[in-house]
Each structure stands twice: as structure tokens, then as C-alpha cells.
Amino acid sequence: MGFAGAMAVAMAIDAMLGWPERLFQLIGHPVTWLGRLVEMADRFWNRDSDPSAFRRAAGVVAALLMIALPALLAWMVQAQLTTEWSRIVIAGILAWPLVALRSLSDHVVAVARPLQSGDIDAARSAVSQIVGRDPQNLDEAGIARASIETLAENTSDGVIAPLFWGAIFGLPGIVGYKVVNTLDSMIGHRTPRHEAFGWAAARIDDAANFIPARLTGFLFAVLAVRPASALSCMVEDAHRHRSINAGWPEAAMAGALGVRLSGPRIYDGALADEPWLNGGARDPLAADIERAVNLYRRAMWLMAAVLAILAVV
Numbered sequence: 001m002g003f004a005g006a007m008a009v010a011m012a013i014d015a016m017l018g019w020p021e022r023l024f025q026l027i028g029h030p031v032t033w034l035g036r037l038v039e040m041a042d043r044f045w046n047r048d049s050d051p052s053a054f055r056r057a058a059g060v061v062a063a064l065l066m067i068a069l070p071a072l073l074a075w076m077v078q079a080q081l082t083t084e085w086s087r088i089v090i091a092g093i094l095a096w097p098l099v100a101l102r103s104l105s106d107h108v109v110a111v112a113r114p115l116q117s118g119d120i121d122a123a124r125s126a127v128s129q130i131v132g133r134d135p136q137n138l139d140e141a142g143i144a145r146a147s148i149e150t151l152a153e154n155t156s157d158g159v160i161a162p163l164f165w166g167a168i169f170g171l172p173g174i175v176g177y178k179v180v181n182t183l184d185s186m187i188g189h190r191t192p193r194h195e196a197f198g199w200a201a202a203r204i205d206d207a208a209n210f211i212p213a214r215l216t217g218f219l220f221a222v223l224a225v226r227p228a229s230a231l232s233c234m235v236e237d238a239h240r241h242r243s244i245n246a247g248w249p250e251a252a253m254a255g256a257l258g259v260r261l262s263g264p265r266i267y268d269g270a271l272a273d274e275p276w277l278n279g280g281a282r283d284p285l286a287a288d289i290e291r292a293v294n295l296y297r298r299a300m301w302l303m304a305a306v307l308a309i310l311a312v313v
Helices: 004-017 021-027 030-045 052-079 084-098 101-116 120-127 140-169 171-187 199-222 227-240 247-257 286-312
Strands: 265-267 270-272
Touching: 004 084, 004 101, 004 140, 004 286, 030 052, 030 084, 030 171, 052 084, 052 171, 052 199, 084 140, 084 171, 101 120, 101 140, 101 286, 120 140, 140 171, 140 199, 140 247, 140 286, 171 199, 199 227, 199 247, 199 286, 227 247, 247 286
Parallel strands: none
Antiparallel strands: 265 270
16 A cells, blocks of 8 residues: 555645646546547457457457556656655645546535425536436436445445555556546446447456445444444345445445335436345435435545555555
8 A cells, every 4th residue: 555645645635625627628638538438449450350259369469558658657657756755745636637536426416406496407417417217207306316326336446446456556546547447437338339348348347346336334333323234234245235345335335225126227218227235225305315415425524534544654
């Protein structure tokens, strides 16, 4: 955990600034840069005319190259940081754009506010920015459930996992992880086009998130008002989720709030009959989104404290 201090600095900067809109308009964001590279690889290497085995092999090569090259560049930059302060401060500044701590809570709060005021259409519009399911027919419970699930899963994918790999390996760790996560979000889904080409991206993402997802669930559980209930729900229901990783933070969040999450939902007009997490509990409401955000913030404080302690030790 030699770079824990740098990750704590990255958390602090992101909590204060996020990624300013003016900066985004000026230069974009590192994840959008990565996204363009993934789009190029998908366009040139994932040809419909090629056999499935060839497309899978091309996907393996593309994923490994796209992870290795940015990580190598990050390692070369990190090698120039030879003093203790630079390995904490400068590395932390460089890692800052890759920690989505503030933007995650901002997007979820943007759903909670109109929902609490009764503006269901504005809440549907806000939730459509952070979920892939169809929002048109979502009621209050559906909107609350979607936003809470997104908060739980993306706490792992967008915050804890990059911090985890960054604390261990420094800039190559956090950069490499963000490439993995971007690859999975863009080509890792089981669609006819990406079933073969995105296979490697999805499997690598599963491996990279295995520990962070369980760590995130544990953070939610121990900071819950009823830790025993949250831990029990996480252990019993996490495996019910379609993802080997997302079920851990989502089940812990469901148990912590005393609500049921996951369940049937509609994607692109088709019903996905997903099992419930904490199925015997009530449906979430608008107020539960605020409770989830408060739990998320407590988890961020604890994570920052752990990183700071590791940096000192």
C-alpha cells in the first residue's frame, strides 16, 4: 500500500472539486479519452464478417494492449516521482480524475431532489442519466431502486476499486483499472456484436473487481445502523445477482436500508426477470435515496481514513 497517501490526496481533491465543467469543456476527461480508443478498437478489430473465434482472439489482444500501454505510460511517469512528497502529492493530483467520488453522489442526489418534491418526470429524466433500464414507466419505488443500486454498484466500480488498485500499484494500478472498467462498460455486455469481442474485457473486469466489490459491501455493512442485518443480507443474497461482483455492495446496501433491490426491470423494451435482493423487505422510497447517499458518504470517510492510516504506517 505504498501509494495510499496519493489515493487519499486524490479523494480529497475530487471531494472538493469533482471534475469542473469548464475543465471538461476545455479538455474532456481521461475516461472519455479512453472511450474513444475503445470505440476505435471496436470499429477496426471487431468485424461482423469475421468468425466468432477470431473476434474473441482479437478482443483478447485488444484488451491486453489497451490495458498495458496506458499502464506502461503511467509507470514511466511514476518513475520520475523520486521524492516522498511527489509520490504523494503529484501522484495524487494525477490520480484525481480517475476517482469518481463526487460525481457519483451528485448524480444520485439529482434524482432524489425532484423525486422528493413529487416531480416524477424530472426524476425519471435524472435517473436515465445513470442507468440503462427504461425509465418511462418507473414509479417512485422503481426510480429509488434504480438510483440506489447504481450508487451501490458504482461505489465499487467508480471509487473503491480504482483506489484499491492505486493504493497497491500507484498510477499504473489506477490507470490500468480505469481502462479495464471502461472496456467492460463499452464492450463487455453480452450483445450480438460484443459476445465474442468483449469476452476478455468482461472476464478481466470480473477479476479486477472481485476484491473491491466485497470490500465495498463490507464498508456499507459495518457502517449501517444495523450492521448484522446488512452483513446477513450481503452473505445470503449477493450470489443471487446476475453479476458475481455487483451483488455484494447492492445486497449490503439493501440490508443496510431495510429495502429490497434488484428484481425485474425493463431494458430496451424487454423484461429482465432478475431475482430480488432482500426480497422480504419493502420497496425503497425517495427518502431512502438520501439515506443511501449518507451511508455512501460515511463509507468514503472511512476509506479516506484507512488510506491515511496506511500512508502513515
